[in-house]
Amino acid sequence: MDKIKDVKAIYRESFDDSAAYIEMYFNRVYREEDACVGYDPTGKIVTSLLLQRYELNFADKRVPLGYIAGAATRKSHRGQGYMAHLLKDSLNVSYERGDCFCALIPAHRWLYDYYNHFGFSTVFYIQEKRYTSVHEFNFDGDFERIDNISDREVYETFTLLNDLRRPCVAHSYEDYLNIIEDNRMDNGLAFALRDKADGSIVSILFAVVSCGRVVVRDLLAVDPNVESASLAIVSDEYPGMGITVIAPAPDSSDGPIESRGMMRIINVFEVLKSLAEADNSLKIKIRVHDKQIQANNHIYIVDKNGVVINDGYAGTLDLDVSAGVLCSIIFSAPAVGRIFNLETHRPFISLMLD
Numbered sequence: 001m002d003k004i005k006d007v008k009a010i011y012r013e014s015f016d017d018s019a020a021y022i023e024m025y026f027n028r029v030y031r032e033e034d035a036c037v038g039y040d041p042t043g044k045i046v047t048s049l050l051l052q053r054y055e056l057n058f059a060d061k062r063v064p065l066g067y068i069a070g071a072a073t074r075k076s077h078r079g080q081g082y083m084a085h086l087l088k089d090s091l092n093v094s095y096e097r098g099d100c101f102c103a104l105i106p107a108h109r110w111l112y113d114y115y116n117h118f119g120f121s122t123v124f125y126i127q128e129k130r131y132t133s134v135h136e137f138n139f140d141g142d143f144e145r146i147d148n149i150s151d152r153e154v155y156e157t158f159t160l161l162n163d164l165r166r167p168c169v170a171h172s173y174e175d176y177l178n179i180i181e182d183n184r185m186d187n188g189l190a191f192a193l194r195d196k197a198d199g200s201i202v203s204i205l206f207a208v209v210s211c212g213r214v215v216v217r218d219l220l221a222v223d224p225n226v227e228s229a230s231l232a233i234v235s236d237e238y239p240g241m242g243i244t245v246i247a248p249a250p251d252s253s254d255g256p257i258e259s260r261g262m263m264r265i266i267n268v269f270e271v272l273k274s275l276a277e278a279d280n281s282l283k284i285k286i287r288v289h290d291k292q293i294q295a296n297n298h299i300y301i302v303d304k305n306g307v308v309i310n311d312g313y314a315g316t317l318d319l320d321v322s323a324g325v326l327c328s329i330i331f332s333a334p335a336v337g338r339i340f341n342l343e344t345h346r347p348f349i350s351l352m353l354d
Contacts, residue, residue, distance in 0.1 A: 003035045006045035007070075014072035015107075021185055028178050029353065036093060038086040040077060047073040047082040051090050055170045056101055056347070057163055058271075059278040062170060066094040066102040066266065067352065087118050091292045094266045100274070101327075103169065105261040105354045115262055119292055119324045123331035124261035124349045125249035133242050137232035139225050145233060146192040149204060150180055154192045157201040161220035165248055167331070167347040179351045183208065183217070189237055193230055202226045206351065207234055214238045216245040218350045248348040251333050261349050265327045268296040272307045275330070279343060280304050285313065290323040 008026050011017075017025070030050065038047040049071035056065040068090065073083050094102050104120065106112050112122060131137075146154065155176050162168055171179065183190045188208035195202045203221035207214055214234055221227040234243055249257040265271050268288050276282050283303045290296035298309045299317070319326070319340070329340055337344025 003032060003037055003045065003048070004030065007035050007037065007048045007050075010045070010048050010072050010074055011070050013075060015070070018185075021182075024181060024185060025353070028181065036086060036090045038073075038082045038089075040082070046077040047086050049086060049090060051094060051102075054103075054175075056103075057166045057168050057170055058100070058347075059167075059274040061274065061278075063100040063270070063274060064098050065169065066097075066099040067169075068102060068104040069353070071104070084118075088292050091118065091264075091266065095293050095295060099266045100270045101263055102266050103261060103263040103349060105349070105352060107354075112259065112262065116324065119264040119290060119322065119327075120262040121264060121324045121328040121331075122259045122261075123263050123328060123347055124259070125257040125346055126260045126348075127247050127249045127255060127257050129245040129247055131231070131235075131243040131245075133240050135235070135243070137228040137235055139229040139232060141225065141229065142196040143193040143202070143226075143229050144196055146194055146201070147190075149190055149192045150177060154201055154204060157192070158204045158220060161204070161222070165348050167345060168248075169347075169349045169352070171351065178353065179206070182353050188217075189214075189234065191230075191233065193226060193233075195226075203230045205230045205234070209238065209241070212241070214241050214243045216243065219245055219247070246350065249346050251345055252335075261352075263327060263331065263347070265296070265323045265330075266293065268298070268300065268323060268326070269307060269309065271330070272300050272302050275342070276302050276306050282341070284318045284341065285315070286319040286321070286326070287317050288321065288323055288326060293323070296323055 012022055034050045034052050036049050036051050037045045040046045050069045052067040052069055054065040054067045055062040106115060155173050180190060183206050186208045190206045192201050193203045203226045205219045206217040219227060219230060221230060231243060285301050287299045288296055299311050299313045301308050301310050330344060331347050332344045333346060334344055
């Protein structure tokens with residue numbers, strides 16, 4: 001069944017994106033196989049979302065990640081529970097297709113509480129670095145600016161630098177090209193820097209102007225010196241404007257951080273298996289409760305032999321938690337993880353065409 005007409009109509013009715021952006025999104029980003037829809041009693045599609053396929057750098061490898069985008073219901077059918085049913089169905093679709101996690105970025109602040117009811121936890125955070133219009137970005141070295149960043153060489157550097165920010169959401173080359181197009185449609189600035197000393201690409205930057213400031217959506221650089229060199233170009237490009245850089249929140253609690261998105265565990269067994277493979281000293285006994293994905297409701301025993309499900313275990317549990325709480329623990333700051341003998345880090349998500 002061709003769903004794009006209805007999904008596009010719901011998207012257009014629900015979001016304030018320009019007609020040009022919507023055409024780009026449905027021509028380049030939309031995939032029929034990713035579209036999940038719900039029907040009213042007459043058989044009309046009244047709610048929809050895209051369950052897109054990504055990967056998450058997690059526990060020393062990449063694992064499948066679902067990403068929910070464009071979740072919306074027709075205005076005439078809101079408040080009747082259609083989205084709640086669709087979300088539960090979509091989470092089980094995510095489980096059946098093999099995802100380990102599912103992530104999303106709520107469109108409004110109040111939606112954080114709404115998605116929390118479906119097992120999502122706020123684990124993605126950012127830190128805003130703000131600079132005045134007179135700030136001087138000093139750096140050493142000689143760099144060449146590259147404005148055509150669609151080249152594979154630039155993408156490979158983008159991937160390498162992004163992978164250093166584990167755990168983080170990875171981007172395919174196709175997705176990377178869509179990011180470039182999205183930035184172009186916003187009249188943004190995007191470039192890379194090449195070190196003239198050795199010819200290596202050392203940074204990639206995406207920025208747009210918003211509310212009188214330059215907002216650097218993402219800046220991947222090999223070191224702080226190169227970061228300063230990149231921001232010096234932004235400052236020259238937009239004289240007299242302040243600059244805000246969206247950066248990963250540090251693992252420590254120093255400085256203010258802001259919520260950026262949510263994630264939930266889709267397959268508890270596979271997540272615990274990945275943690276056990278990355279740390280063979282891990283020993284933990286967990287009972288997990290999951291209202292949306294019944295297949296996750298088990299007692300899991302993790303030790304040097306891996307992970308086993310033992311629902312008959314009657315001994316002491318280290319954790320007896322919901323899937324949402326377990327996700328919060330796994331992606332907490334290291335100080336929290338140490339309480340549970342887990343190596344934990346805050347994850348990062350960026351450039352999701354949100």
